[in-house]
Amino acid sequence: MKGIxxxxxxxxxxxxTVSRALNGKPDVNEETRRRVLAAAEALGxxxxxxxxxxxxxxxxxxxxxxxxxxxxxENADNFFLGVTSGLQSVFARHKLDLVMLPCPSDEDPHEYxxxxxxxxxxxxxxxSNTQRIDRRxxxxxxxxxxxxxxxxxxxxxxxxxxxxxxxxxADRAVERLVxxxxxxxxxxxxxxxxxxxxxxxxxxxxxLERHGIRFDPSLVIRVKSSEQGGYQAxxxxxxxxxxxxxIILIYELMAxxxxxxxxxxxxMPGRDLAVIGFRDAPRARFLQPSLSCFRMxxxxxxxxLGQMLLAHMPAxxxxxxxxxxxxxxxxxxxxxxxxxxxxxxGDKEFASEHWSK
Amino acid sequence: MKGIxxxxxxxxxxxxTVSRALNGKPDVNEETRRRVLAAAEALGxxxxxxxxxxxxxxxxxxxxxxxxxxxxxENADNFFLGVTSGLQSVFARHKLDLVMLPCPSDEDPHEYxxxxxxxxxxxxxxxSNTQRIDRRxxxxxxxxxxxxxxxxxxxxxxxxxxxxxxxxxADRAVERLVxxxxxxxxxxxxxxxxxxxxxxxxxxxxxLERHGIRFDPSLVIRVKSSEQGGYQAxxxxxxxxxxxxxIILIYELMAxxxxxxxxxxxxMPGRDLAVIGFRDAPRARFLQPSLSCFRMxxxxxxxxLGQMLLAHMPAxxxxxxxxxxxxxxxxxxxxxxxxxxxxxxGDKEFASEHWSK
DNA sequence: CTGAAAGCGCTTACAG
DNA sequence: CTGAAAGCGCTTACAG
Numbered sequence: 001m002k003g004i005x006x007x008x009x010x011x012x013x014x015x016x017t018v019s020r021a022l023n024g025k026p027d028v029n030e031e032t033r034r035r036v037l038a039a040a041e042a043l044g045x046x047x048x049x050x051x052x053x054x055x056x057x058x059x060x061x062x063x064x065x066x067x068x069x070x071x072x073x074e075n076a077d078n079f080f081l082g083v084t085s086g087l088q089s090v091f092a093r094h095k096l097d098l099v100m101l102p103c104p105s106d107e108d109p110h111e112y113x114x115x116x117x118x119x120x121x122x123x124x125x126x127x128s129n130t131q132r133i134d135r136r137x138x139x140x141x142x143x144x145x146x147x148x149x150x151x152x153x154x155x156x157x158x159x160x161x162x163x164x165x166x167x168x169x170a171d172r173a174v175e176r177l178v179x180x181x182x183x184x185x186x187x188x189x190x191x192x193x194x195x196x197x198x199x200x201x202x203x204x205x206x207x208l209e210r211h212g213i214r215f216d217p218s219l220v221i222r223v224k225s226s227e228q229g230g231y232q233a234x235x236x237x238x239x240x241x242x243x244x245x246x247i248i249l250i251y252e253l254m255a256x257x258x259x260x261x262x263x264x265x266x267x268m269p270g271r272d273l274a275v276i277g278f279r280d281a282p283r284a285r286f287l288q289p290s291l292s293c294f295r296m297x298x299x300x301x302x303x304x305l306g307q308m309l310l311a312h313m314p315a316x317x318x319x320x321x322x323x324x325x326x327x328x329x330x331x332x333x334x335x336x337x338x339x340x341x342x343x344x345x346g347d348k349e350f351a352s353e354h355w356s357k
Numbered sequence: 358m359k360g361i362x363x364x365x366x367x368x369x370x371x372x373x374t375v376s377r378a379l380n381g382k383p384d385v386n387e388e389t390r391r392r393v394l395a396a397a398e399a400l401g402x403x404x405x406x407x408x409x410x411x412x413x414x415x416x417x418x419x420x421x422x423x424x425x426x427x428x429x430x431e432n433a434d435n436f437f438l439g440v441t442s443g444l445q446s447v448f449a450r451h452k453l454d455l456v457m458l459p460c461p462s463d464e465d466p467h468e469y470x471x472x473x474x475x476x477x478x479x480x481x482x483x484x485s486n487t488q489r490i491d492r493r494x495x496x497x498x499x500x501x502x503x504x505x506x507x508x509x510x511x512x513x514x515x516x517x518x519x520x521x522x523x524x525x526x527a528d529r530a531v532e533r534l535v536x537x538x539x540x541x542x543x544x545x546x547x548x549x550x551x552x553x554x555x556x557x558x559x560x561x562x563x564x565l566e567r568h569g570i571r572f573d574p575s576l577v578i579r580v581k582s583s584e585q586g587g588y589q590a591x592x593x594x595x596x597x598x599x600x601x602x603x604i605i606l607i608y609e610l611m612a613x614x615x616x617x618x619x620x621x622x623x624x625m626p627g628r629d630l631a632v633i634g635f636r637d638a639p640r641a642r643f644l645q646p647s648l649s650c651f652r653m654x655x656x657x658x659x660x661x662l663g664q665m666l667l668a669h670m671p672a673x674x675x676x677x678x679x680x681x682x683x684x685x686x687x688x689x690x691x692x693x694x695x696x697x698x699x700x701x702x703g704d705k706e707f708a709s710e711h712w713s714k
Numbered sequence: 715c716t717g718a719a720a721g722c723g724c725t726t727a728c729a730g
Numbered sequence: 731c732t733g734a735a736a737g738c739g740c741t742t743a744c745a746g
Binding site for chain 4: 013014016028032051055056
Binding site: 044045046047048049050051053054059061063066068081084085088089092097098099100101102104105114115116118119120121227231253256257259260263283285286288 | 446617645
């Protein structure tokens with residue numbers, strides 16, 4: 001089966017009618033439609049997307065841009081694959097297909113995005129790994145390409161994003177640790193300009209200050225967001241004068257390397273150092289002691305992203321009137337053993353007493 | 358900037374000449390070409406891919422089909438993202454773009470593939486997660502869509518694939534363990550019909566028999582290829598009568614759950630049970646004791662896949678005369694502590710003595 | 715070396 | 731309810 005012309009010929013009918021029947025237009029005789037549909041099915045006909053796209057000015061493809069740099073690969077977990085399922089469940093209802101666009105490591109993400117958009121491979125985009133200043137946002141806005149960002153950005157003055165609740169996580173982590181007597185609490189931050197690093201550290205700073213603890217920049221440990229980075233973070237932490245009694249990680253898998261390095265030095269997480277992770281991951285679930293961390297549903301996040309995107313595409317807007325502008329995505333604390341102890345000024349007993357009165 | 362017509366108007370030149378200049382056709386005045394290129398750059402013109410595709414009958418997009426089922430997400434690591442970089446380095450030379458096509462969990466992979474191909478979103482495909490019998494292979498062959506599979510299949514009688522060297526891995530793992538006195542060696546296998554499971558178990562069986570060890574089906578532990586599956590595998594192993602002294606894992610991250618379960622029972626990997634993993638992964642590198650496993654370069658695999666695919670696309674065939682049909686991809690053993698001990702008939706001393714003479 | 719024109723496979727006003 | 735025709739944005743024989 002080649003094209004619509006052959007199908008029409010086979011049915012002895014015009015291509016216009018075939019097209020209308022296939023696309024569910026109302027003004028087609030039901031018997032005709034039935035025959036067309038049956039023949040298309042039998043002959044395996046599916047409309048050539050290039051023809052449709054050219055005529056309609058849309059591709060019915062949504063792009064999810066991800067990074068495939070060496071570091072991204074090294075750190076990769078299932079985040080985007082998890083989100084993908086949720087996105088697809090929304091897009092499938094409108095016969096939109098999702099493709100993942102991996103930006104090569106040696107290409108500037110902004111240039112890559114421009115190329116993809118200009119080529120008109122997709123109708124709309126989901127971008128991620130948002131930078132503090134991100135030129136992609138202005139570009140997509142000016143080009144009038146509907147898009148949603150995973151992660152807020154200073155550049156996103158007038159565009160849509162969903163971001164994880166870094167403030168909430170930092171708040172609750174700090175509060176929990178302070179309640180257990182911790183005063184010197186370290187935190188990890190990414191090396192790159194990715195905006196979540198700024199947001200997370202700032203939230204941590206404010207949370208500390210609310211509890212009357214001075215922010216100490218030397219307790220912000222900048223490392224890669226990977227297992228390796230966790231190992232490095234533990235290494236740096238152990239070298240700090242007046243060693244912190246707790247650490248908050250920005251990425252759950254860092255706990256794997258962190259635990260390893262601590263144990264090499266005989267420092268026991270959950271006894272000598274409190275550790276709180278970020279998202280939970282299957283990998284981190286097998287850590288011993290189990291990791292206190294924050295949980296979320298990637299699938300639900302995907303659904304929210306998909307709905308928010310459709311809410312800003314002219315063709316679907318009316319169907320998603322309630323998909324608000326920006327969302328801070330909540331995470332739920334999962335209590336583990338990695339921070340299940342109390343510290344005091346001098347000894348652990350003091351902390352317990354102090355705490356119980 | 359809209360289309361080629363506007364660009365041509367702006368240059369006071371015909372669209373045909375603009376097109377030829379942009380596409381590097383030889384019969385264009387160099388001065389004209391320079392002007393066209395400069396104007397395109399200045400005005401941000403990039404050819405609309407739908408128009409090109411329709412006219413040329415090709416999209417210049419290559420698809421990499423991956424699974425996004427719940428289990429795939431759960432088990433996901435950086436395998437495909439790693440391969441992606443290598444693929445792109447090959448495709449970039451020919452201005453081909455790579456998109457990842459995630460098959461939704463609730464859609465049959467065969468139907469999904471048909472839809473993608475029929476819509477003509479891509480010119481060629483890389484498929485993965487090859488099943489023992491895989492209808493996608495016959496479909497792509499009949500449709501004359503160039504493709505390469507990651508993983509061999511019984512269906513691939515006349516098509517191209519690259520697969521990991523499961524035989525070599527099983528051989529060397531068994532040989533290494535037997536040399537250290539092990540006779541009861543367990544192995545994990547996937548629950549699904551994915552072909553690598555069959556290949557791996559069969560290679561293990563043959564390796565055992567070469568060493569005069571009878572194959573015992575009860576030592577093939579079928580679990581999910583994930584951390585959770587590793588936990589389950591350890592659980593089942595501990596319940597086996599006449600407990601095995603060694604286990605070979607088909608997926609490196611299983612070691613994380615396996616270690617956890619073993620340690621819960623006071624069984625120490627590397628002392629009470631020898632463990633050999635498959636590929637190494639950043640995650641598994643932090644295990645203690647360190648995991649003996651097999652290493653490979655995902656980037657190089659991506660390059661080989663890309664070249665093999667291009668070697669079977671009419672437009673590029675001549676450029677890749679040496680990209681053979683099928684490749685068994687070698688892996689290199691990385692010696693860790695997880696199998697660094699010897700066992701004997703009765704006690705460890707015997708084995709050492711036996712071994713040293 | 716350049717221009718004018720055909721046509722890739724569709725969808726969609728328009729006419730009947 | 732159906733058909734004939736235009737046209738989406740390109741590339742490419744063809745003529746000059």
